[in-house]
Amino acid sequence: MTNIVFLDRYSLCDRDLSLIESLGRYTAYDDTPRDKVAERLADADVAIANKVLIDGQTMRRLPRLKLICVAATGMNNIDLETAAELGIEVRNAVGYSTYSVAETTLCSALALMREAVYFDEYFKSGRYAAAERMFCYDRPTRQLRGCNWGIVGLGNIGREVARLATAFGCRVSYFSTSGAKREEEYPQLPLGELLAGSDIVSIHSPLNDRTRGLIGREELSAMKPAAILINVARGGIVDEQALAEALDNDTIAGAALDVFSSEPLRESPLYRLRDPYKLLASPHNAWSSAEAIDRLVECIAENIRSSEALRKGARL
Numbered sequence: 001m002t003n004i005v006f007l008d009r010y011s012l013c014d015r016d017l018s019l020i021e022s023l024g025r026y027t028a029y030d031d032t033p034r035d036k037v038a039e040r041l042a043d044a045d046v047a048i049a050n051k052v053l054i055d056g057q058t059m060r061r062l063p064r065l066k067l068i069c070v071a072a073t074g075m076n077n078i079d080l081e082t083a084a085e086l087g088i089e090v091r092n093a094v095g096y097s098t099y100s101v102a103e104t105t106l107c108s109a110l111a112l113m114r115e116a117v118y119f120d121e122y123f124k125s126g127r128y129a130a131a132e133r134m135f136c137y138d139r140p141t142r143q144l145r146g147c148n149w150g151i152v153g154l155g156n157i158g159r160e161v162a163r164l165a166t167a168f169g170c171r172v173s174y175f176s177t178s179g180a181k182r183e184e185e186y187p188q189l190p191l192g193e194l195l196a197g198s199d200i201v202s203i204h205s206p207l208n209d210r211t212r213g214l215i216g217r218e219e220l221s222a223m224k225p226a227a228i229l230i231n232v233a234r235g236g237i238v239d240e241q242a243l244a245e246a247l248d249n250d251t252i253a254g255a256a257l258d259v260f261s262s263e264p265l266r267e268s269p270l271y272r273l274r275d276p277y278k279l280l281a282s283p284h285n286a287w288s289s290a291e292a293i294d295r296l297v298e299c300i301a302e303n304i305r306s307s308e309a310l311r312k313g314a315r316l
Contacts, residue, residue: 001025002310003064004046007032011050011071015293019301020048041065046304049077051263056082066309067091069300072287074206074234089309093299095156097287101232102160104286105202106168108230108256109149111280115139118277139277142226145169150198152191152214153177153205153233154184161202162186170200177205177214195222200230207234215239220246228254232286235260244269247278256280 002024006017009028020026024046032040032052038061041047045064047054050071056079059065068078070092083090111117118139122128128136149165151158151174162172173187175194182188191214195201201223205211215229216239223229229252231238240261246252255278260268263284273279304310 002045002304003027003043004048004304005029005041005044006048006071007037007040007052008050008071012293012297013288013290015290015297017297019297020304023301023304038062045310046307048300051077053077055079059083059086059088066313067304067307069093069303071296071300073097076207076234087309089307091303091307093296093303096295096299097289097292098156098160100289100292101157101204101286102164103289104258104282105157105161105204105230105232106164108232108258108280109144109200109202109228112228112254112256113142113144115141115277117280144200147171147199148173148197150174150189150194150201151186152194152201152203152237153211154186155204157232158202158204161204165200173198177211179210191219192222195219196224198227199224200228202230203233203237205233205237207236211237213237213239215243217242217245220251223252225250226253228252228256230256232256232258235263235265240268240270244273248274254278254280258282258286259284 004020004024004026006028008031010030029040034053037052037054038058041062043064046067046069047065048069048071054068054077059079059082065088068083068088068090070078070090073092073094075090075092078090080090119136122136145168147170149170149172151162151172154162154174154176158174165172173189173194175191176188214237220242243255247255257279270279
């Protein structure tokens with residue numbers, strides 16, 4: 001019987017995993033520290049991990065391991081080179097969170113431009129009840145219609161964001177982080193031109209050598225003072241120190257972040273902004289709607305069922 005071990009079960013938010021559990025002898029851990037990974041995978045044919053690191057040194061200690069299922073799209077927690085060398089199949093899940101992340105992106109833009117967090121706090125704090133006037137114009141608001149929306153990375157999520165932004169009356173353009181030239185319904189621009197002309201910039205690209213540190217001081221300085229930046233991709237793409245400075249210096253008007261350079265984010269100037277309402281932040285959960293997690297479970301189960309390495313029954 002196939003031994004299946006899930007190293008960070010908590011990451012799927014207590015959703016039903018019976019599809020996976022039915023595929024073999026199943027063991028789950030709520031989370032797994034690095035020094036326990038090899039021990040817990042000692043008898044595993046299949047390892048499932050969302051964010052737990054499985055490095056090459058650990059893989060070499062696991063002669064039985066045939067398949068690693070990443071419970072996510074990004075695979076930067078897995079040493080892919082060593083896995084290939086050892087004949088360990090690595091499979092990720094693609095497309096399960098497209099709609100959730102795209103909706104979070106639109107939600108973030110609307111919340112920032114309509115100052116939703118500030119006015120919600122204005123009401124709940126009792127200030128509205130104590131006000132002499134029915135309207136509060138402490139912070140001006142803006143609408144999406146007519147905005148230029150720049151997308152960094154036009155993959156599945158970026159393309160869905162483009163569709164939604166267009167439906168809201170935005171003009172969409174994009175920058176390709178891979179440099180690939182494709183026929184798209186939206187104009188492709190160099191990064192500098194995209195940043196300079198956009199009212200909203202949202203990031204939807206993987207973290208790799210081309211995108212690490214892609215948005216720093218120089219790039220933020222190229223943006224409009226009234227522009228907002230949204231990052232729902234990977235934290236290492238945006239220089240957080242530079243972003244905090246840009247927000248404090250009114251270089252840009254606002255930012256929304258769902259991802260960070262380290263997670264949880266322990267110490268950062270983002271916690272000490274002069275105007276905290278300029279930043280909308282969430283703990284890397286843009287992807288995690290109930291519907292998306294259920295689809296992710298289906299993807300993992302299908303990756304196990306269709307695994308070539310498990311069918312062959314042996315490593316290289």
